[in-house]
Amino acid sequence: MADQLLDAKGLNCPLPILRAKKALKDVAMGGTLEVLATDPGAVKDFEAFWRATGNELLASKADGKIFSFVIKRLS
Amino acid sequence: MSNESNSKRMSMIVTKGSLDWAYPPFILATTAAAMGLEVTMFFTFYGLTLLKKKLDLSVSTLGNPAMAMPMFGLHIGMPNIVSAIPGVDAAATAMMKNLIKKKGVASIEELRSAAVESDVKMIACQMTMDLFEYSLDDMIEGPVLGGAATYIENATKCDINLFI
Numbered sequence: 001m002a003d004q005l006l007d008a009k010g011l012n013c014p015l016p017i018l019r020a021k022k023a024l025k026d027v028a029m030g031g032t033l034e035v036l037a038t039d040p041g042a043v044k045d046f047e048a049f050w051r052a053t054g055n056e057l058l059a060s061k062a063d064g065k066i067f068s069f070v071i072k073r074l075s
Numbered sequence: 076m077s078n079e080s081n082s083k084r085m086s087m088i089v090t091k092g093s094l095d096w097a098y099p100p101f102i103l104a105t106t107a108a109a110m111g112l113e114v115t116m117f118f119t120f121y122g123l124t125l126l127k128k129k130l131d132l133s134v135s136t137l138g139n140p141a142m143a144m145p146m147f148g149l150h151i152g153m154p155n156i157v158s159a160i161p162g163v164d165a166a167a168t169a170m171m172k173n174l175i176k177k178k179g180v181a182s183i184e185e186l187r188s189a190a191v192e193s194d195v196k197m198i199a200c201q202m203t204m205d206l207f208e209y210s211l212d213d214m215i216e217g218p219v220l221g222g223a224a225t226y227i228e229n230a231t232k233c234d235i236n237l238f239i
Contacts, residue, residue: 010179011179011181012178012179012180012181013102013180014102014105014106014109014181014186015179015180015181017106017109018105018106018109018181018189020109021109039179048110049109049110052110052111053109053110053111
């Protein structure tokens with residue numbers, strides 16, 4: 001279970017990223033954030049986003065049409 | 076933004092002011108800012124429209140052969156000639172705004188606010204402000220005035236420079 005949950009389902013590019021960036025501010029350093037999204041483009045975009053911002057992607061799963069990402073805040 | 080791990084920079088020249096063309100600059104600016112880049116947007120010519128307090132953006136079918144709206148499970152093209160019929164561009168705009176809402180795409184107002192909130196620097200081109208008789212009072216809070224030299228000096232320090 002992640003420390004925080006962000007529901008970005010139904011949102012399209014770039015909103016899941018923008019919301020995740022905002023939500024991450026409320027996560028403690030070393031804490032985790034789970035993001036739920038339905039935008040298939042979010043899969044690749046989140047990989048790039050975490051790489052560029054120096055955070056760690058702990059898990060990336062697809063459950064039907066819902067994608068879930070767990071991020072560890074490192075920056 | 077100096078506390079970000081990624082202090083790269085991006086600049087953009089924004090020259091177009093229609094609803095469809097408003098998306099690329101604001102999507103890229105907000106995403107780049109979220110990724111820790113310092114972003115500068117230089118608004119010139121019709122791009123200035125995107126800084127007005129009240130946005131009233133539209134699309135035109137004129138000169139846009141690639142514009143095909145999804146309708147009845149098909150993609151319906153919009154021949155140039157139809158844009159001369161009163162109400163067609165307004166209908167195309169309404170249709171586009173409808174799709175935007177339905178598909179969970181952000182509005183330009185939303186993206187623009189996000190850009191302002193994330194400290195994207197906005198420069199309004201002084202020359203085109205004069206040309207079109209705009210003043211900063213017509214614009215949202217935030218943009219500063221500048222010219223070509225202001226942009227070029229900034230661009231020389233950027234990792235990404237785009238013209239949209």
